[in-house]
Amino acid sequence: MIFGHIAHKNPCVLPSAITQALEFLRTTDFRAVGPGVIEIKGRDIYAQILDLTTCPSQDNSPEVHRRYIDIQFLAWGEEIIGVAADNGENIIAVPYQEERDILFYQNMANESFLTMSPGSYAIFFPQDVHRPACNKNKETEIRKVVVKVALTQL
Known part of the structure; x- marks a missing residue:
């Protein structure tokens, strides 16, 4: 997992696909676009723009992905994201869904x-269990952008 803020340049060299995704986040005005999918490099790198309402962490299922990394970016609002290394012992709530590239655990x-504050991003790899869109202080309207980067691009 990598955590940062879009206003800060990363001091280390990242794979070009991640750099391309971060540049998309850095240069896009998310107030000028609506929810939906934007292809950055076909289905190899694409963004999902989501308007959500946060909820208590126990109401969100932890998730992992197998074919894509997630770059979760908060455009506005506030949230917390639960995270842990996948220890292989979490109980599966919903088996892996190939078409959605997602597996849900009961807990982690x-x-x-x-x-997360506006401009924050977190990069989750397949070994990173994450629970996004959780309340920080209270239920909050947020805009998230989740950039999906195919592992084949790294």
Whole structure:
């Protein structure tokens, strides 16, 4: 997992696909576009723009992906995201769905929380269990952009 803010340049060299995704986030005015999907590089790199309402963490299922990494970016609002390393012992709530590239767990061991503010991003790899869109202080309207980067691009 990598955590940062879009206003800060990353001091290390990242794979070009991640750099391209971060540049998309840095240069797009998300107030000028509506919810939906934007292809950045076909289905190899694409963004899902989502308007959501946060909820208590226990109401959100932890998730992992197998074919894509998630770059979760908060355009506005506030949220916390639960995160933990996938220890292989989490109980599956919903088996892997190939077409959606997602598997849901009932819960996750050793969960920590990231506090997201506008401009924050978190990059989740297949070994990173994450629980997005959780309340920080209260239920909040947020705009998230989730850039999906195919592992084949890394």
